[in-house]
Amino acid sequence: MPCNHCGLCCLIELCEIGQYIHGGPKRRRCPSLRWVGNGYTSRCGILEDAKEEFKAEIAWIIAADEGCGIDAEVTDIKGKVSDFKMLPDRMKVLIATEYRMNPVEVTTRGVTHENHLDPGRLRNLSQRAGRKEGNQH
Ligand code: SF4
Numbered sequence: 687m688p689c690n691h692c693g694l695c696c697l698i699e700l701c702e703i704g705q706y707i708h709g710g711p712k713r714r715r716c717p718s719l720r721w722v723g724n725g726y727t728s729r730c731g732i733l734e735d736a737k738e739e740f741k742a743e744i745a746w747i748i749a750a751d752e753g754c755g756i757d758a759e760v761t762d763i764k765g766k767v768s769d770f771k772m773l774p775d776r777m778k779v780l781i782a783t784e785y786r787m788n789p790v791e792v793t794t795r796g797v798t799h800e801n802h803l804d805p806g807r808l809r810n811l812s813q814r815a816g817r818k819e820g821n822q823h
């Protein structure tokens with residue numbers, strides 16, 4: 687399923703590059719998560735702010751526009767359990783919006799919205815891209 691930029695994956699946990707840059711717990715809202723347009727469309731601040739020469743590599747790391755890679759289940763009021771990534775776009779945006787207000791409403795098994803890197807490559811890229819302690823976007 688294509689990514690519609692609902693933002694739920696980055697609301698739930700930090701990807702590999704987000705963890706490296708921000709540190710702290712993995713299971714939390716990523717400090718680099720941004721909302722654009724009508725406020726319901728997410729963007730990655732690390733990718734947006736990167737110098738042009740690093741954008742392609744960062745986009746690869748976070749699997750940008752490679753489809754919805756979240757591994758999450760949602761349960762509706764009738765008890766029906768659905769795979770989040772298979773839901774219609776409007777439903778994804780509704781659930782992500784609800785999660786922003788009340789994070790306990792969605793059950794997740796984890797997020798897999800990143801390509802796997804060897805640690806040396808990640809460290810090298812993050813240093814070249816200009817890692818700052820406590821970087822908040
Ligand atoms: S893709 Fe960007 S906003 Fe999302 S978790 Fe990774 S660093 Fe954070």
Ligand code: SF4
Pocket residue numbers: 688689690691692693694695696728753754755756771778799
């Ligand atoms: S949860 Fe899926 S559709 Fe929503 S932003 Fe993440 S990858 Fe895209």
